[in-house]
Amino acid sequence: MRGLDDTDREIVRLLLADSRRPFSDIAEEVGLSAPAVSDRVDRLREMGVVRGFTLDLDRSLLRSGVPVLLEIDAEPGRATAVRDALAGADAVEHVFRTADGRVTATATVPQTEVTELLDTHVDLADVDGYEVRLVADSEWSPGLGTAEFAPECAECGNTVDEEGERTVLDGDTYYFCCGSCESRFVERYESLKEGA
Structure with missing residues (x-):
């Protein structure tokens, strides 16, 4: 089974910058033909390294509420359940579970509906406590670095x-x-x- 080489990493970096970038443009950057780039992307998908191509919304241009950071202390052993419940909510953009049982999520909700978000999606018996903070701005910049498969x-x-x-x-x-x-x-x- 073949791992990742420098060309694979560069293809992934280019797709991270713009997942709609044509394979012909990527081919020029990495010194391959467009069909060869397509074959490599197919192989990266088969390997599970590339799971899909996503859309990055600029929510600041949409009227949907205010961005918040939720920090939830889960009851012992319940952090995964809280994380999974929040991941299913439309308003939630990112969810993280830490080793110490804390779940952190970013969401965009109407100002008065953070409690409703939790009531609707999370079993509050799984929650020991939570804090809500307004987000001033955020930046998502995924990177590959020198990762190995x-x-x-x-x-x-x-x-x-x-x-x-x-x-x-x-x-x-x-x-x-x-x-x-x-x-x-x-x-x-x-x-x-x-x-x-």
Whole structure:
């Protein structure tokens, strides 16, 4: 299984800057043909590195409320549930869960409806407390840096390198550090699927 090279990283950087940039423009920047860029983007999508191409709205140009930062202290063991609940709300743009059980989210809501947002989407029994702050401005600037492709083995948890395997089961992609892990996982998966 091939990892990321410098050309892949440059393609991702160019797509991060403008995901609608034509492959022909990207090809000129990286010294490849447009079909070769298309093949690389397809491979990056198959690998799961590129999950999709998103739209970045400038909410300051839309009348939808005020931007707020929600900082929620979740009850022990409930941070994931709070994060998942907030992620499903239309008003919420980003949600983060920290290791200490805090959930932070950015949202745009009418001035008086922050409590309603929480009441509607979050089980308040999962919340120990929360703070709301008005956001003056924000900047989202995703970057790739010198990241290497290093998924976790679905069977044993080791890091998967170029020697690893990739398998798609029922539309989901799984990575394995070796053929043995892949075999064990697929065998168990098929057995559980048959028993369901």
